[in-house]
Amino acid sequence: MFEITSKEKIATKEYEIWVKAPKVASHAKPGQFVVIRTSPNGERIPLTIADFNTEKGEIRLIFQAVGKTTYEMATMKVGDSLQDIAGPLGRPSEIKKYGTVMMIGGGVGIAAILPILKALKDAGNKVITILGGRSADLVILKDECERFSDELLVTTDDGSMGMKGVVTDGMKEVVKRGEKIDQAWSIGPTVMMKFSAYTAKELGIPIFVSLNPIMVDGTGMCGACRVTVGKNIRFACVDGPEFDGYEVNWDELMNRLRQYKDQEKISLENYIAKVGDLSWL
Amino acid sequence: MAVIKIPNNKTPIKEQEPGERIHNFKEVVLGYTLEEAVAEANRCLQCVNQPCVAGCPVNIDIPGFILALKNRDLPKSAQILKSYNNLPAVCGRVCPQESQCEGRCTVGKMKDHEPVAIGKLERFVADWEANQGTMNIPEIPSRKLGKVAIIGAGPAGLTAAADLAKMGYEVKIFEALHAAGGVLMYGIPEFRLPKSIVEREVNFIKSLGVEIDTDSIAGRSITISELKDEFDAIFIGTGAGTPSFMNIPGTNLNGVYSASEFLTRINLMHAYKFPESDTPIRIGKRVVVVGAGNVAMDASRSALRLGAESVKIVYRRSKEEMPARIEEYHHAIEEGIEFHWLTNPIEYIGDDKGNLTAVKCIKMKLGEPDASGRRRPIPIEGSEFVMEADMAIEAIGQTSNKVLLSAFPELKLTSHGYIEADPETGQTSVEGVFAGGDIVTGAATVILAMGAGKKSAKAIDRYIKSKKAVV
Numbered sequence: 001m002f003e004i005t006s007k008e009k010i011a012t013k014e015y016e017i018w019v020k021a022p023k024v025a026s027h028a029k030p031g032q033f034v035v036i037r038t039s040p041n042g043e044r045i046p047l048t049i050a051d052f053n054t055e056k057g058e059i060r061l062i063f064q065a066v067g068k069t070t071y072e073m074a075t076m077k078v079g080d081s082l083q084d085i086a087g088p089l090g091r092p093s094e095i096k097k098y099g100t101v102m103m104i105g106g107g108v109g110i111a112a113i114l115p116i117l118k119a120l121k122d123a124g125n126k127v128i129t130i131l132g133g134r135s136a137d138l139v140i141l142k143d144e145c146e147r148f149s150d151e152l153l154v155t156t157d158d159g160s161m162g163m164k165g166v167v168t169d170g171m172k173e174v175v176k177r178g179e180k181i182d183q184a185w186s187i188g189p190t191v192m193m194k195f196s197a198y199t200a201k202e203l204g205i206p207i208f209v210s211l212n213p214i215m216v217d218g219t220g221m222c223g224a225c226r227v228t229v230g231k232n233i234r235f236a237c238v239d240g241p242e243f244d245g246y247e248v249n250w251d252e253l254m255n256r257l258r259q260y261k262d263q264e265k266i267s268l269e270n271y272i273a274k275v276g277d278l279s280w281l
Numbered sequence: 282m283a284v285i286k287i288p289n290n291k292t293p294i295k296e297q298e299p300g301e302r303i304h305n306f307k308e309v310v311l312g313y314t315l316e317e318a319v320a321e322a323n324r325c326l327q328c329v330n331q332p333c334v335a336g337c338p339v340n341i342d343i344p345g346f347i348l349a350l351k352n353r354d355l356p357k358s359a360q361i362l363k364s365y366n367n368l369p370a371v372c373g374r375v376c377p378q379e380s381q382c383e384g385r386c387t388v389g390k391m392k393d394h395e396p397v398a399i400g401k402l403e404r405f406v407a408d409w410e411a412n413q414g415t416m417n418i419p420e421i422p423s424r425k426l427g428k429v430a431i432i433g434a435g436p437a438g439l440t441a442a443a444d445l446a447k448m449g450y451e452v453k454i455f456e457a458l459h460a461a462g463g464v465l466m467y468g469i470p471e472f473r474l475p476k477s478i479v480e481r482e483v484n485f486i487k488s489l490g491v492e493i494d495t496d497s498i499a500g501r502s503i504t505i506s507e508l509k510d511e512f513d514a515i516f517i518g519t520g521a522g523t524p525s526f527m528n529i530p531g532t533n534l535n536g537v538y539s540a541s542e543f544l545t546r547i548n549l550m551h552a553y554k555f556p557e558s559d560t561p562i563r564i565g566k567r568v569v570v571v572g573a574g575n576v577a578m579d580a581s582r583s584a585l586r587l588g589a590e591s592v593k594i595v596y597r598r599s600k601e602e603m604p605a606r607i608e609e610y611h612h613a614i615e616e617g618i619e620f621h622w623l624t625n626p627i628e629y630i631g632d633d634k635g636n637l638t639a640v641k642c643i644k645m646k647l648g649e650p651d652a653s654g655r656r657r658p659i660p661i662e663g664s665e666f667v668m669e670a671d672m673a674i675e676a677i678g679q680t681s682n683k684v685l686l687s688a689f690p691e692l693k694l695t696s697h698g699y700i701e702a703d704p705e706t707g708q709t710s711v712e713g714v715f716a717g718g719d720i721v722t723g724a725a726t727v728i729l730a731m732g733a734g735k736k737s738a739k740a741i742d743r744y745i746k747s748k749k750a751v752v
Contacts, residue, residue, distance in 0.1 A: 233533065
């Protein structure tokens with residue numbers, strides 16, 4: 001069992017927890033993820049490792065309550081335990097000195113971009129970060145990202161913070177003023193990664209994206225997470241989760257993410273019916 | 282001279298009726314009563330040359346346990362079984378007896394006679410012991426001879442662990458999933474091998490002092506160098522572990538599964554109990570399963586139990602080459618699974634939402650024998666046709682999982698990507714590191730993996746003793 005040692009609400013339906021998982025904490029690298037289960041009847045779901053503390057043997061997970069498992073996690077308290085945490089999984093990000101890197105994060109994907117941008121900063125890169133959200137309150141971890149960035153831009157759909165627009169507008173803006181970007185990362189909702197990959201291609205910037213398809217074991221055993229990259233079928237859990245953004249078949253990925261839409265709805269409705277009002281999340 | 286007169290056929294065994302069982306995941310074969318088991322035990326000739334023993338990958342004293350059963354000395358029968366086989370209730374259910382013990386049985390060689398139902402008797406004795414409520418735990422030496430790490434809690438790892446614990450080693454198993462059992466938990470369905478039986482056998486192994494660390498991915502949660510530092514020897518029994526796909530167009534359409542995913546969702550994650558269990562699974566109405574091994578039988582029969590209206594198995598060779606256990610094939614036929622021999626999918630067809638709607642196939646004919654000795658299937662030009670399907674499951678085998686192997690580059694691999702290991706000892710190219718089961722042989726059977734685990738346990742014992750003697 002994996003005990004929750006702290007919990008904080010960071011936005012509507014978005015939470016940050018630190019969990020005891022010493023074996024993960026001592027081996028984790030930026031870009032990797034864990035597979036968790038909340039209970040013996042729980043589903044295995046992947047979550048990015050947002051941070052890790054080797055001394056305390058704890059990892060930091062940031063999640064948005066979207067389905068039954070994440071709703072259940074959102075209701076858990078400090079002292080409660082997750083049933084399982086397995087990891088670290090996936091290939092770590094390729095951390096080296098690129099020159100200037102552009103780090104694009106959207107929604108809860110900002111939690112995944114954070115450890116990578118920290119490591120890239122440590123490796124001597126100039127870090128330009130672009131965070132996007134529908135509105136100001138959904139732009140999470142802004143201060144923390146800012147601390148490890150040479151420059152930070154925010155875009156919001158409604159203009160309630162930073163530039164009014166989406167992350168691709170921010171990308172174009174940075175390039176327009178003459179910044180030469182050697183490598184970009186984009187992590188967030190699939191549609192955001194898709195369009196930031198298109199924009200990066202237009203701008204001639206190489207870009208990594210971190211895919212989050214449906215997974216079961218997370219260790220290459222089942223192939224649930226297969227994605228088409230270039231002409232090849234790849235397993236996001238072991239070949240990824242990061243891939244060259246130019247090469248990903250986005251529409252296929254979005255179809256595959258909708259595979260269990262109906263069951264996910266049933267599962268969540270049953271859970272809410274069981275535990276009662278969760279509008280406070 | 283007395284004439285030996287024994288019944289021609291195996292003592293019939295009770296099974297759930299096909300019409301009933303296709304609606305549930307409960308075990309199909311219900312097992313013998315004591316009287317039935319004794320009657321079947323009486324069919325054993327107790328012949329002197331014991332061909333059955335040679336046919337068993339772990340060389341169980343088969344006439345011995347059957348004789349004890351015949352004499353109604355069940356504790357002795359169970360004790361004989363357990364001294365050779367740590368998982369008898371499993372093997373009695375899933376071994377391909379027709380090509381092993383029963384395939385060599387002297388009674389089976391007699392005119393018009395079926396062999397002794399050795400598998401069913403093994404199962405009976407193992408279940409009898411379990412139902413007594415107390416398992417006979419062998420005495421474990423208290424002074425430890427050394428520490429052994431086992432990677433993977435499947436048949437190979439569990440067997441090696443149990444044997445080493447009995448010899449007096451401190452054994453720790455590192456299991457990547459949240460439950461021990463490997464393929465017995467995630468692969469073989471409840472209706473063929475109830476998970477309570479696997480848990481029972483795993484608990485027996487834990488009672489020998491073996492520690493099982495779940496959610497532990499060797500090479501990730503613990504590195505190879507950490508394992509080498511802490512343990513005197515390492516046994517790798519991770520299984521083959523990565524599903525193969527035919528890689529035909531449309532493979533990533535929704536509704537196309539690897540059998541590994543389909544069965545893992547059902548067996549390990551209990552998706553058949555959704556929404557009581559959180560893990561969902563697609564309910565296919567018209568299901569096509571590709572392949573004709575045991576995994577294909579398990580997948581097709583599982584799809585039927587989930588509520589499919591029709592399940593078709595397509596296989597590129599003919600019935601003669603079918604690798605499945607004969608009992609599974611018979612059960613599949615009884616349940617209404619359709620078999621399309623000499624048929625191979627060439628494309629998955631989907632709708633505009635990315636959902637599978639049909640499988641395009643081509644007819645095949647058999648040519649000259651290939652490397653496997655089986656006649657090579659050749660497509661018949663112009664014979665393409667389309668089968669409507671909203672679910673397709675590929676059960677065409679596996680390749681080696683790279684998670685551990687990529688973290689262990691010193692380990693020499695075969696040209697097929699499996700670990701190179703001595704077939705008699707499991708010794709790999711790295712000193713103190715042994716391997717066995719599917720990660721060495723490629724996808725094979727539970728009992729062969731167990732046999733490899735047993736051999737490696739002996740070799741590890743020799744290795745550690747010789748090393749400690751030198752020091």
